Amino acid sequence: MKGNELRQAYLQFFESKGHLKLDSFSLIPENDPSLLLIGAGMAPLKPFFTGKLVPPCHRITTSQKCMRTGDLENVGRTARHHTFFEMLGNFSFGDYFKKEAIHWAWEFLTEVIKLDKNRLYVTVYPDDQEAYDTWHNDCGVEESHITRLEDNFWEIGEGPCGPDSEIFFDQGPEHGCDDPNCAPGCDCDRYLEIWNLVFTQFNKMPDGSYEPLQHKNIDTGAGLERLASVLQGCKTNFETDLIYPIIEATAKRAGVTYNEDPNTDVSLKVIADHARAVTALISDGVLPSNEGRGYVLRRILRRAVRHGRLLGIESIFLTPLIDVVVDILGPGIKSIAEKQDFVKRVVQNEEERFNQTLEQGLELLNSLIDTLAAEKATVVPGTEVFKLYDTYGFPWELTEEIASERGFTIDHEGFEAAMKEQRERAREARVKEDAKVATPDITFLKDEELLEDEAVTASSVLMIGKGSERLQTAADGDEITVIVRTTPFHAEGGGQLGDTGFIVGPMGKVEVHNTKRLPEGTVYHIGTVVEGSISEGDDVTLEVDTNRRAAMARNHTATHLLHAALKKVLGEHVNQAGSLVTPDYLRFDFTHFSPVTQEELDQIEALVNEEILKATDLAIAEMSMDEAKAKGAMALFGDKYGDVVRVVEVPGFSVELCGGSHVGNTAFISSFRLTSEAGIGSGVRRIEAITGRAALNAAKHDRLTIERMAGELKTKAPQVEERLHQVLAEAKETAKELEQIRKEVSAAGAADIIAGKVMIGDVAFVAAAVKASSIDELRDLADMGLDQLNGSGVVLVGAAMGDDKVNFVCKVSKDVVAKGAKAGNIVKAAAQVAGGNGGGRPDMAQAGGKEPAKLAEALKAGGEALTSMLQ
Template structure:
């Protein structure tokens, strides 16, 4: 039986032998791919190669890729094979080999290398792919084991590369099935497990749905490590493999529980193990918990893991302990778990602490409810109360149910679901109402009558204005007080309303007795600017004179970023060519995003050249001037206009020295020197012929560089060298680590051989079968298996049961040689032996491994091996 670590290595080595270049796993953050939050498949890092956006540096590659998917989050722990984080084994061809090569390789790997019996295997093909059927048959697959499935067609999207695919399934046996007479491939039960998908990327599909053969056909395959490990290790689910069991056992230990004793707690143990693993790897790749994007996905997984830990009775911080186990079993392969340890632990501790505090608040309130229920004799908590706990304190309804169950109190889940839905609809409606307030007929008509709002913001950041109209969600009002949200129309304003990619200003509106925050500004077709306000104190009334104040620091930062986009576009056109056209932008106080037309990624040299070009113009302190003129005059001056944008007769031309001339209605610096510094953060493709640059300017660029410097200093501190010596020290340490690893392997091999020679005297004869049961010194399961292999060669035939203690845990290995000797089964023998140490395991008839919790029982377990063998041989004495 192979471990997960061995399966990774075996796969890569096999395809390396077939001319593939082994590539390390890419980050869980997709590089230059705004279409994806996270890396969801092994092919994601190679999309530019498949789409020929970048010429591949090699024609064949093989990887073990880290992936995260969350669409089936609620299924994790309840099924045998749903995970958030998983590892995908894959081999890829970029216009090199195709079906004729990949199909025989896949069949050889499955049947010869992994030695999965042919009678357990099935293959699916696309119904029209007779070529694949023929190649599978020639490879050795029986025709009656090849099934046509119309779902076997892969596509990158509605338009783009696509092609048929083939899947390899393993029949796990009738015991794993549904028992129906028609149970077969495609059945919803667990009997037939898909382990490998081979995608034959041979067409490109256009908007009309027409398929055209690709000039260079590609191969993309994917095999889940967790799935194939469950098959090879002969266990019931992915969670029972050595990839998960250490995490499950640690969680059970913290909770004071035992795995496989209660189906309900088993689900929670699996969820905690899975989610802790996902969170650790996401943090290791630099994803920070946040309220949106991939950070929100991380936080959601983390909090769900804590929630299920609560159901197990774990109330104190525990994730660090689980992370240490993850580190122990994965860091040798994924070094980022060690390298980014401080970052990971800091975020785990902080998130766990904050969420635990939130849960504590909810528990106190729930305890008060329970006390009141005891006094009144009430037995059902209303759904509204349960929802209040969830919405206000983040207290999961599952925990509410769990706590109240002990008191004989239930939760009205029907009304809870109803309250949840009502809240969702209400929030959606309120948002819609306030967002649409600027478009309702009363406001629109009022705005038309009042005329355009005079915009003062190009020249000043404060003004005295008159409130000309005020609306709430019900309609026009004369006034509003503290806590209310309203839409106002002013006669004049310094606030810039979101337009042309530039976000709205922030600031306040105040009188002597009241003030309000400006939440949002919108410009109506009439030219009126609506101000969405939250009144923080006092009362605002129609006709009242107010003082408006724009947040100066925010405006300055926004202006710096906006002016940078103008310099950036000119630099791109000078360096890449006049075909570069702006295709969209976002300008905020924190960053800028600039989309443009171009057909290939920028090289590192081009990015540096663009940066240098922009920064030279910043340091040149070019005067920035804005002037209104006719469209014809602007064209004569060589102004750049947005492609497809409609302009009036009078336009606003923004000039930066003789370098940049663009039509723009946004706010800008007075002199490019005010920008300070410009730094590109990323460059990538967002579609056919479209690229995106993200950058920072001013204080934000300084903050970015300081963060990079801080990380570099932290690396230098950890390495205990001067910063300039860090790279040299890393190379030196890497070489030393490789040498030490070789020494450890050599020493373990020598120790195993010595022990094997010394314990042969312990061989017993049990009813004609040689039995060797002994405790040995082995730091891990790998060394224990090596010792068993040596003893098998020396014993020639018989049963070997070896046990060792590593990190206070029991490791056991059983060998029956030759396989099936006297009807003995290694998996069944080890299951009996392991149970004495409080553990479990299983495996093939010839070899099996197991783990145990109670190391003090190892001697007793090994002493009972003779009686266990007698029992299996049919002799009870």
């Protein structure tokens, strides 16, 4: 059975058992600040397990994309470690429990994918007699194939927890160890865990006691890659059809053979694993950066490139592998297939940038080793290895390899200590995030009570929350969340900020700072009680800041027009990669791999304004996703959509899926003006623009600025540009004349400089204190001095530039460099006497000091340094 067939078989099996099949959630957690990336099948479903949200169905099944990087260094070195993998899962929220979960797992394994019952083993928690009896009495698992293990209990601190039961497949004694008592739970690879069933039946209390849960849950997980390796008879996950084609393509590109050299195999596996991870992350909206998820992506991608170098691949190679990944995973994961071209562009750009980084890292490392060698050291400090690794993205393995070639070792303990310190900082930050409440508990609310109607002005308070606490009454100064029966406030979404305004009750007032939406659709308001108090059940008046909303509507519709204009001017490859709609301006991030020219920006701005002037009525309607796609509607990157979607159309120009605020007619936008365009990441550009009153105010500001400039230039506004060119030309001519005068003065000074020429052997040497206002002028004097020596000799000049600053420049002709003279060492000797330091190339160097009074002494020291070099 192929990997894609296995995924489909699992999902269809649990659909037949009454489960709702959901597409994999994004790797980016939604409304959960405690997670950086989704690392388990149940992670996106946490609000349903904790009871804070009502699930769409009490039985759910998924094949969830997962990402783990905690043991990155083991990837490629073991049979099962991955960064990206898929977790098959079936979940029950207060519905079925142990018996059904066990029966269905056994049925799927033995009847659907037909694994040999005699090679299946299970483990249970010692006190979980119900699970033991179900396996033995109901499923017929022999007692010799059931092991009681203390480790079979799942919990993470306080909260829901319970025993679990693991299912293992016996791969045969050839995969095992020499221990005659080898059994499931052993660290060897004979008994392969393929499924874990967690029976969440307790709530761990702060005092350490366990209370039974009123609603028991089921959380199971089966690794798709592991199951595939068993079905396909592979020694490792890497040899399954889910991964091996990537290895084959890489081996062909590198001209190597898999399974001949262990080190080569590690690199091939790392590249295959990381190519999958990179594709999945980017297709879910993660872009390379130096922090958070972007850092995880960049680190994985660069690690893959590094292993390509180890295989002898010097050029771009990861980008073509994305096609192989999409061929494998695309049929089962929509987002990966849909974003193929975008992923390739991001990867190619990042590959090219990292190849440059490698060159920079090599330069820094070689310089560091040169310094250490001069100090007679033989070990590269761990802090320096970590700095190269963390700041510059330079792999520590490469540092170790290069250091070894030059007779150095690296301080592993120091490096690990620095890594540990960084992990601790990250862990502490994560603990703080864990303490945050991601969603309020709203399970007591009924769906039919919650309505949205932008025309409504009165409603009633259904819930008040403060952190995790539900309040009956909130008083002046309290920061709270409020849910009302019917709200006219638009929730944050699609890049648009949430509405603000006031909720006014009989005894007080709440200022609403933002409006948000929970994953299942409930709108809640975030605000502060600014007068009196507000209580649950209060009848309230709702006051939306309509001027602010109207400004956002103008900017949101303009964003759609901008998106369409970008595609028309730059090409169809342009896709949205992020957006922000505020009352003051709009920001739009898009995929494009070169700066947008001024001519293109002018075309884009003109296209949008042309649509505004057409005064086109917008067509906004709800329809099925299939109907929307048939209309050519564009889905915004990273947004999630249900079966029924809202389509916003500017007829003849733009069609997008969107739930935000929009104008009724393009003329209400008034005008559109681009304010900036810049690159913000690998293959991603950002445009900012203004509309309406902001655009009019900007035009007024420009007019007033031009009028002021006209006054300063003593001309009229229409002639400002012509007059400005004239003034600049005059200023340029004056500057040329001043530069000529300066050169003539400097030449005269240079003649004075060489009057103090001395001979050191057969080398002419000049050391002089001069007057100079800048380091550039000092360099010019050194050049002129060397010219006065007919281009052969050494010139060292120094100038005091203030009470506490002195600068030096040294020039050495090439013939004298050949005799052993080095400008860097000469200028360094002089600067150190004057309380400073410096250096440079053998033929030219500069330095600075803090003690101008020692200028003469410093110049003398420079001459002594030259003398020692020529002896």
